[in-house]
Amino acid sequence: MANSKLNWKIGGKAGYGIMVTGLIFSKVFSRSGYHVFDTVEYPSLIRGGHNFYDVRVEDEEVHSHTGTADILVALNKETADLHKNNVSESGAIIFDSIDTKISSGEIRKGIMLYDVPLLEISKKICGKDMMRNTVSLGASLAIIDYDFDVLAGVLADIFGDKGKEIVEQNISSAKAGYDYVKEKYKAPFNIRMKKISNERKMLVTGNEAISIAAIKAGCKFYSAYPMTPASSILHYMAAHDRKIVVKQTEDEIAAIHAAIGASFVGARSMTATSGGGFCLMTEGLGLAAMTETPLVLVLAQRAGPSTGLATRTEQADLKFAMNASQGEFPRVIITPGDVEECFYLTLKAFNLADKYQVPVIIMTDKHLSESHKTAERFDTDYTVERSVILNDKDVKDDYKRFEDTKTGVSPRTLPGRKGIFRAPSYEHDEHGWNIEEPEDRMVMADKRLRKAKSIMNEIPAPKLYGKKDADITIVGWGGTKGPIMEAMKLLKKDKLNVNFVHFSFILPFKAEAVTKMLKGARKAIIVEQNRTLQLAGVIRENTGI
């Protein structure tokens, strides 16, 4: 009988190719009918330091990793030392005794040791030690008796652009590792996996989902300054040229202002950064709001303050994003919880920004931005919704760009067409002329803030997972959704009656709906990855709960 679950982990020094090896392992299973979640941890440096990659495989949907390993590939001693206690009961450790000494005395009883000459095989095949990780992939699959051809196929695709020779060397390395284990370790391992089908699922990160959605939404201008964990959006947009201008700017200040300039003349535009870059962007956020220029901004959180932990996940920028920039103006804050929401809510973000001429912030975190999850192909049925952009014939002589309307949204014209106006960052009247009088100022401030009401009607209430009636209600926002969904499975096993309220939108805050959902909760537990309970504070401020 084959098993249906596997947790696999590989670790080694930065520079060992941990990331691509982990991705290949994930793809083996996402291409043979399984659900996969994977995540990588790495320090902020290029060579040395400890990297590790967790892959979780199951025959049903998985939302997060477990941290344990049924098979641990230790490419160095440090990996074995750091992770040996996370190896599951009767799990396995693959290592190469030539540079990684592990004695049976230092590990728990029942764990099987697979001493595989990773370096020797690699050197024999390519003359260098760079393919030891590929050898370990073959060894891993041999242990669980998996179909080798799937791995060969993935290797051919991943290394295809590096030429035939590299592909063949990788396949040979993997096969040699596979054969070595089959030959030397005949005792069966407690987990045996079988290919479920030939069905290929999409294996996608939050950043990839956001990028594809941006392209689908018609984003034409993307400007950014590199910052982990947002940089992979820049890489993706640059690598997938769709007649989009992708501009790496001199800093985040330039990035947001360039996006505003492009949007002002009519192109859908986006920028992305992490907390430190967002600090620099705050002045631009207010400019977009004051000039009523649509803007989509991705804030991929990492641990702060300041440089903080550049490559580690955290959710501590919520209140910052909600309050960033001086003055008062409406903004949308979207907090997708998984890769699917990253896609669909990014599509929505572009429509909201455009329709209401406001800044929209999409908040993710490192865990969501960079972890892979299997997903069904995204539904690409999408309608581009914009606020009215007047045709030349509809522009009246007395055209008011910032007309005070019921919804607060005013029809636009675009430079290059009829309907000349000026968009000042200074307070202005409906025409865009500078004003000073308090009465006029109140009219314009109200006009802008009024948009929040209409936006509110377009965004969903927090989503309830599980039964309406529960003893315990977990409340969360953004990327902790995955771990909470997994926790729900475990709590259900423990016969606890638990449900989960997830916020994928924070602003405009749907106070009435939230009150209705949470007022009756017998016991509510907020789960968010920060020390000051930011969402809890926001809920209390808006609902009293």
Add this chain to the structure above:
Amino acid sequence: MAKIEDFNTGQTPVWCPGCGNFGILMAVRSALAELNIKRENTLIVSGIGCSDKYNQYVNTYAFESIHGRILPVAMGARLANYNLKVVCIGGDGDGYGIGMCHFVHAARRNLNLTYIVCDNQIYGLTTGQTSPTSDKGFKTKSTPNGNIEMPVNPLTIALSAGATYVARGFAGDVATLKELIKGGIQHNGFAVIDVFQPCVTFNYKNTYEWFNAKLYKLGEDHDTSSKEMAFKRANESEKLPIGLFYKEDKPTYEDEALPAKAKPLVEQDISNVNVDDLMDELM
């Protein structure tokens, strides 16, 4: 043929009587009129300072950015719609202080922008503090004992950074300034026009009289294709030359960034973008 009056919004300028900005405003409007540029196709991007008001006084499309961010906004606008003439107007604090980083990068990119800097060597709107171009020893509210720092030289910075049209004008010589601005707008690349602009309220030193005694026009003997010569002239300090220092033709950022013959980004159809292959790639 466009008239100067077409570029007047009818708003009354709120600058001090005698301000150098009046001369610059006249030169800008005249240049646009004489080039017969369609007002709808022109975008003025201004920043913050006394010069931010150009967005209110020049009757074209206009965007008032925030302090120091004129050039990034202008870059986005140009890249999204290369059919627009984008004219940036800012001050010395805006461009050479808070915005210096963008100035250098815009120059090296050779974006097709015209950048007019109203250089009054003082912070006027904030009532008289030292500026990046204030002379050493210059006394202001923030430097009551005299400015300790050396002033920046915008022209040599522009030349070093790679600007392809580098000029200096004077607010008191509208005819010359107008021609320099026209040349900048017609130039295919990043055109910088630093403009000496007397501030009659806060700059007691660099007055009209002071400039009139110091300035001279670059003559026929100046070779605008020689960077070496341009540097030499830009470094003069006893007498101060105005005119076109340097001009070079080379591909703009837009030429290289945008696919040949592609429509401007803003005109591309976004109603049904196909991303099937992007999803295939992840399978």
